[in-house]
Amino acid sequence: MIQQSSTSAAQAGGVAAPPPTGTVRLTINGQQHTLQIAPWTTLLDALREYVYLTGTKKGCDHGQCGACTVLVNGKRINSCLSLAVMHEDHDITTIEGLGSQENLHPLQQAFIDHDAFQCGYCTPGQICSAQGLINEGRAHTEEEIKEHMSGNLCRCGAYAGILNAVKEVVDAKSNEVKR
Ligand code: FES
Ligand code: FES
Numbered sequence: 001m002i003q004q005s006s007t008s009a010a011q012a013g014g015v016a017a018p019p020p021t022g023t024v025r026l027t028i029n030g031q032q033h034t035l036q037i038a039p040w041t042t043l044l045d046a047l048r049e050y051v052y053l054t055g056t057k058k059g060c061d062h063g064q065c066g067a068c069t070v071l072v073n074g075k076r077i078n079s080c081l082s083l084a085v086m087h088e089d090h091d092i093t094t095i096e097g098l099g100s101q102e103n104l105h106p107l108q109q110a111f112i113d114h115d116a117f118q119c120g121y122c123t124p125g126q127i128c129s130a131q132g133l134i135n136e137g138r139a140h141t142e143e144e145i146k147e148h149m150s151g152n153l154c155r156c157g158a159y160a161g162i163l164n165a166v167k168e169v170v171d172a173k174s175n176e177v178k179r
Helices: 006-011 043-050 106-113 123-136 142-148 159-172
Strands: 022-028 031-037 069-072 075-078 091-093
Touching: 022 043, 031 043, 069 123, 075 123, 106 123, 106 159, 123 142, 123 159, 142 159
Parallel strands: 022 091
Antiparallel strands: 022 031, 069 075, 069 091
């Protein structure tokens, strides 16, 4: 007997079969999460839609804006370009894991102090990217900070404040920023 495919069932007015899911275990901000997700679920969608960590933002969904930046084992990645299933053994940090309302991360405080955001949509990605840049230890001049943060776009144009905020934290870590 020939079985009808889900596509042809849908075309014929039937109900398409749900997509296959599997178990994926992720460690996010120090907590274990077990998700039942389709294998093609991006890390960004897993964070936002399944763990409800909506601090990480979806901008372009194509790796072009940096709004979705998170840290994986201390390195920054665009979570829209990476599948959740690839990160089972990794340590994932989102903006929610960097600091708390009661205990802000130095970058979070610096962004407030330097007016480094307007609408705030790009801010979680900017801060995660800045932490990744600091982890890399590569930002030694203002130009380098600009260059290494260039993957994070800000539609509000808050770049001057962002640069000052990142500079302040880099300086505080004795990683002197030269003009
Ligand atoms: S949403 Fe990932 S880079 Fe734009
Ligand atoms: S603060 Fe609005 S996009 Fe950056």
